[in-house]
Amino acid sequence: MNHYQYEAFSVFKSKKFIFIFCGIALLVFIACLPSLVEHSYDYTDDGKFIVEHQESIKETIIEMLDPEKKHIQSVTLLPGTAQGEYDNGGSISGNYHIYFSAYVNDNREQSLKGELSFPDAEIPPFTFIHPNPYEDADQDMTSWYADFEVSENSFWDWKREEEVAEYAWKNFADSLSDLGKSLVKQVQTERAALLFDQWLQEHQENFKSAIQTELYRADPELEQSLGKIQSIRLSKRQDYFPYSTKELRFDVTFEKYPEEAATIEAEFYSQDGRSIFKDSSVPAVISFYNGRFAIKSEADSKLSSIFSKSRLGNSIGEISYELPEDYKERILIP
Structure with missing residues (x-):
C-alpha cells in the first residue's frame, strides 16, 4: 500500500467511524426521547400539578389498586400526558378533571389511566367560557379524588380477578341483605x-x-x-308498610255474589291517638285518596258488569265519587 492509498484508507476509516458513532447516538436519542419528554419541565399547568402532587398521587394509586402491595413496587407518572377540562358547561354544573397516564414497576406495558376530580373547582350551568382553575380565585384545587383504569396488559389480570371476586361477593352480600329485609318485612307484615x-x-x-x-x-x-255486604277482610295483596297509616286494601263480598270480591283502599287513623295495631278497642276513621270513595271489581267479573252499569260507575268496573263535604273526606268506624 503506497502513501496515497494509506491516507485514503485512513480518511475512509475516520468517516466510517464518525458515521457509525452518529448512527448509534441517533438510536440512543430516539430510545431516550420519551424519557426526555417526560422529564422536561416545560409542562402545562395540568402537568405541573401532577409533578407537584406526584407523591400523593402515587400513594393513592397503590392504595386503591394494590393496598397490600403484593404486585406494585413502583409507580411512574407521565405528566406530559396530563390534560384538564371541565366536564360540563351546558344545562348542568360541572367540575374540573385532569386525565393522565402512568405505569408501574418500571414497565411501560403495565400502564394505567388516571383521573383526578376537583369537587371545589366548579362551574355553574351555561358557563360557555371556562375559567382557568389555576388562576381563578373562585376555583379551589386543594381537594381532589381519584379514579384509575388499568390497561389490557396481562399483568393486570390479578386486578381484574379481584374485581370479579369483589363484584360476586357484593352481589352475594346484597342478596343476603335483601333476603334478610324481605324476611323481616314478611314477619312484620304478618x-x-x-x-x-x-x-x-x-x-x-x-x-x-x-x-x-x-x-x-x-x-x-x-x-x-x-x-x-257479607264480609270485609284484609286483602292479602298489600303495598303498605306495617304499623303505618298508608293505604290498606280490603276485599269486600256481597250477599248475592259471595264468590267474588270487590276492593276498597283506605287510610286508617285511630280516633284518639292510640294505635289500632296495639288496641283492638280503638275506634277509627278511614279516608280515601283525594276524598273520593272508590270500590273496584275484577275485570270480566259479574261485579264488574254491575258496577259498570251504575250511574257512578265506569267502563272498567269501578265506582268512584266524591264524599260529601260534611264528611271531611272521612268515614267513622265506631
Whole structure:
C-alpha cells in the first residue's frame, strides 16, 4: 500500500467511524426521547400539578389498586400526558378533571389511566367560557379524588380477578341483605295483619255498616243488585308498610255474589291517638285518596258488569265519587 492509498484508507476509516458513532447516538436519542419528554419541565399547568402532587398521587394509586402491595413496587407518572377540562358547561354544573397516564414497576406495558376530580373547582350551568382553575380565585384545587383504569396488559389480570371476586361477593352480600329485609318485612307484615285482623273482628259489623251505608246512599239501586255486604277482610295483596297509616286494601263480598270480591283502599287513623295495631278497642276513621270513595271489581267479573252499569260507575268496573263535604273526606268506624 503506497502513501496515497494509506491516507485514503485512513480518511475512509475516520468517516466510517464518525458515521457509525452518529448512527448509534441517533438510536440512543430516539430510545431516550420519551424519557426526555417526560422529564422536561416545560409542562402545562395540568402537568405541573401532577409533578407537584406526584407523591400523593402515587400513594393513592397503590392504595386503591394494590393496598397490600403484593404486585406494585413502583409507580411512574407521565405528566406530559396530563390534560384538564371541565366536564360540563351546558344545562348542568360541572367540575374540573385532569386525565393522565402512568405505569408501574418500571414497565411501560403495565400502564394505567388516571383521573383526578376537583369537587371545589366548579362551574355553574351555561358557563360557555371556562375559567382557568389555576388562576381563578373562585376555583379551589386543594381537594381532589381519584379514579384509575388499568390497561389490557396481562399483568393486570390479578386486578381484574379481584374485581370479579369483589363484584360476586357484593352481589352475594346484597342478596343476603335483601333476603334478610324481605324476611323481616314478611314477619312484620304478618304480625301487623294479625293485629289488624283482631281490630277488624271486633269492628266488623260497624265497618260493614259504614261502607254499605255510604255505597247505597250514593246509589240506592245497587242494593237490589248486590244485597248486603257479607264480609270485609284484609286483602292479602298489600303495598303498605306495617304499623303505618298508608293505604290498606280490603276485599269486600256481597250477599248475592259471595264468590267474588270487590276492593276498597283506605287510610286508617285511630280516633284518639292510640294505635289500632296495639288496641283492638280503638275506634277509627278511614279516608280515601283525594276524598273520593272508590270500590273496584275484577275485570270480566259479574261485579264488574254491575258496577259498570251504575250511574257512578265506569267502563272498567269501578265506582268512584266524591264524599260529601260534611264528611271531611272521612268515614267513622265506631
